[in-house]
Amino acid sequence: MTRPTTRRGTRQRHEALLALLRDGTTQVEELAAALSVSPSTVRRDLGRLTADHRVARTYGGAVVPEAFHERPVAESALLNRQAKAAIAAAAASLVPAAGAVFVDAGTTCAALARTLAAEHGGRLAVTRGLETANALVEAPGWEVVILGGRILPLSHGLVGPLVDLALERLSFEIAFLGADAVDPARGVGEPTLEETAVKERVAARARRVVVLADASKLAVGDAPAWARLPAGWTLVTDAAAPDDLRARCAAAGVTLRVAG
Incomplete structure (x- = not known):
């Protein structure tokens, strides 16, 4: 019994x-x-x-590994907030003393933008995210440029030919990218080819590329589209990252920084 x-x-x-x-x-x-x-x-x-x-x-x-699922930005903002704040603090320490900074759409990048608004200034910030732009637009010392284009309803990120036209005229000392999925060997996964194309173009215009992703983005199912990133990019994640992540990053030539 x-x-x-x-x-x-x-x-x-x-x-x-x-x-x-x-x-x-x-x-x-x-x-x-x-x-x-x-x-x-x-x-x-x-x-x-x-x-x-x-x-x-x-x-x-x-x-818990999850099937790939794009959440609305308002829903995503409620998840893993402590991890995102820790990642934002770690990422802010990577911002160089001078030069233009790109900060992507997404809730982790918006957390970085809020950190930068309080700690840094006197430079150009470029973004394709509405929340990111809103976090920086009134911060003293920041000049904010938002890329033109079509706004995606779930992520509030901009895509399309107008984004491409703007990126042809810009370059960045450092670019911070968000992602719906991350794999050190494959790059960053997104719901659409449009979004991966934007991330690849931003990465090509940046001296250094940093991906911000909490541990949940490292344990999702296969994304529909993947963006390849330049060799030597950096991943900033939180302490709940999988045990094998450091070895996988080393094998792929990716620099790993674990926040917190």
């Missing part, structure tokens, strides 16, 4: 564990406290869920 009850209890704990992971609780100690079990029990459960391909292990925890 006890074995079916035990198995049922384990299944229920696994489902509760998966729900916590989806909500952004990724560290073993936090998961154990939330479930009122020991860390060793959580590690054992994560081991089983990893073997079943239901989670991907990270340093000190795990994340």
Whole structure:
């Protein structure tokens, strides 16, 4: 009589564990406290869920791999806010003393823009994102240029031939790119070829390319379109990144910076 009850209890704990992971609780100690079990029990459960391909292990925890899904920007802004703030702080330290800066569309890049508005000034910022432009437009010392084009309703990013025309006349000391999916070997994944084309053109006009992506973007399914980036680009992510990320970045020639 006890074995079916035990198995049922384990299944229920696994489902509760998966729900916590989806909500952004990724560290073993936090998961154990939330479930009122020991860390060793959580590690054992994560081991089983990893073997079943239901989670991907990270340093000190795990994340749930997701199918590729483009969220509206308002929904995305509510997810992984602490991780995005940490990534923004780490990325801000990479901004050079002079030269034009490109800051992409997306909620992580908008977090960077808010950080830059408070800490840096006296230079040109170019963007294709409405939230990014709004974060910088009233900041002292910043001259803000938003690329013309068609506004995508989900990401609030601009695409199209007008973006291409503007980029032909610009160059950047550093470009910060957002992404819906990231793979060190493939580059950045996006919902459309239009968006990957913009990112490739921006990267070609920049002296240094930095991709900002929280750990959830490293564990999504295959994106419809991928942008190849110049050799030697940098990835800034958070401490919930997968265990094998550093080795994968090294093999692809990508510089990894882990925030927090």
